[in-house]
Amino acid sequence: MARPNQARIDLAALRHNLGLARQLAPRSKAMAVVKANAYGHGALTVARELDPLVDALAVACLEEAQALRDAGINAPILLLEGVFEAAELEVAARQEIWITIDNELQLQWLESASPAQPLRCWLKLDTGMHRLGVPPDRAGKIYQRLRACRNAHPDIVLSTHFACADELRNDLTRAQLALFDDACRDLPGARSAANSAGVLAWPGSHYDWVRPGYMLYGNSPLDSDHPNTRALEPVMTLASAVISLRDVPTGETVGYGASWTAARPSRIATACIGYGDGYPRLAPNGTPVLVNGRRAGLAGRVSMDMITIDVTDLPGVSIGDEVILWGNGLPVGEIARHAGTIGYELTTRMPARTPRVVTVS
Numbered sequence: 071m072a073r074p075n076q077a078r079i080d081l082a083a084l085r086h087n088l089g090l091a092r093q094l095a096p097r098s099k100a101m102a103v104v105k106a107n108a109y110g111h112g113a114l115t116v117a118r119e120l121d122p123l124v125d126a127l128a129v130a131c132l133e134e135a136q137a138l139r140d141a142g143i144n145a146p147i148l149l150l151e152g153v154f155e156a157a158e159l160e161v162a163a164r165q166e167i168w169i170t171i172d173n174e175l176q177l178q179w180l181e182s183a184s185p186a187q188p189l190r191c192w193l194k195l196d197t198g199m200h201r202l203g204v205p206p207d208r209a210g211k212i213y214q215r216l217r218a219c220r221n222a223h224p225d226i227v228l229s230t231h232f233a234c235a236d237e238l239r240n241d242l243t244r245a246q247l248a249l250f251d252d253a254c255r256d257l258p259g260a261r262s263a264a265n266s267a268g269v270l271a272w273p274g275s276h277y278d279w280v281r282p283g284y285m286l287y288g289n290s291p292l293d294s295d296h297p298n299t300r301a302l303e304p305v306m307t308l309a310s311a312v313i314s315l316r317d318v319p320t321g322e323t324v325g326y327g328a329s330w331t332a333a334r335p336s337r338i339a340t341a342c343i344g345y346g347d348g349y350p351r352l353a354p355n356g357t358p359v360l361v362n363g364r365r366a367g368l369a370g371r372v373s374m375d376m377i378t379i380d381v382t383d384l385p386g387v388s389i390g391d392e393v394i395l396w397g398n399g400l401p402v403g404e405i406a407r408h409a410g411t412i413g414y415e416l417t418t419r420m421p422a423r424t425p426r427v428v429t430v431s
């Protein structure tokens with residue numbers, strides 16, 4: 071039998087989650103964020119499914135957009151960081167790739183370029199994230215320059231990005247919205263602010279375009295329970311199988327560093343998935359896994375190609391039994407909390423070594 075690891079990608083769940091985003095923001099256009107290989111899910115698979123269903127897609131850079139165009143994706147694609155050099159503008163203009171204008175140098179590049187046709191521009195305002203975007207008090211001036219630029223399409227979108235929208239009790243989101251409203255007050259054109267957390271928890275942030283990423287993959291970015299997250303369906307299920315079983319007497323240890331000690335006579339199952347397959351090495355003893363659909367905990371350190379699981383309380387486990395690392399019934403965010411990270415990182419770092427297998431539930 072082949073190595074049984076799979077990152078199963080459920081396209082019905084993907085469509086369902088997009089439907090939820092649309093339902094929560096019914097008056098907004100939807101831009102699906104598929105950067106970084108669609109957060110590890112497979113950019114082409116995800117973009118093909120979403121292409122006819124969304125108003126636009128978003129990626130980080132021209133290379134990512136180009137790969138989608140080359141595969142026949144038709145939706146407009148926004149570059150969330152804009153271009154990295156002036157030469158990229160001509161390539162973008164020819165293929166309905168939209169650009170972010172984040173700073174005045176990018177604006178100068180656009181002013182001095184000779185693209186085949188004017189580019190659609192999203193002018194980004196820095197309302198508090200302090201990573202990308204022009205200062206709100208310069209937005210009016212830069213907007214006028216963009217309007218006057220023959221290489222910019224006259225429909226300019228004003229956008230911003232939240233720093234803390236996942237934290238439901240953090241006041242920074244309201245402050246960012248107030249600053250955004252104030253800076254845009256006299257500027258015509260569509261607006262956009264909401265990431266997944268904005269779509270789910272901040273209806274005042276929806277404006278004309280929403281930009282969900284993480285929620286489309288079925289996971290909640292929010293720091294606490296919220297009714298709008300309950301209908302999310304995980305798109306990725308990471309699956310492996312038991313390849314070995316043993317009894318370990320009281321006092322014996324398991325794994326590298328002997329970091330787990332049997333406190334009782336224990337049954338240890340070894341599954342053939344490790345940090346080389348996208349499972350986080352920092353997941354500690356006790357991190358939950360599903361063996362035949364039932365919860366058990368890691369016992370011992372995560373190896374490159376294997377993990378060890380305490381199945382003492384799950385009688386009847388055999389070689390070949392299914393092990394689910396995250397997905398339905400075991401949110402990736404829960405594993406991430408154990409490993410000291412976020413679910414975004416776990417799915418995005420899924421290596422090519424783990425085959426993506428498309429399923430439609």
Ligand SMILES: *Cc1c(COP(=O)(O)O)cnc(C)c1O
Nearest residue numbers: 103150231265266281282283284
């Ligand atoms: C990545 C990104 C998003 C999507 O964020 P999620 O939290 O995944 O929904 C939206 N807007 C911008 C500018 C981004 O960089």
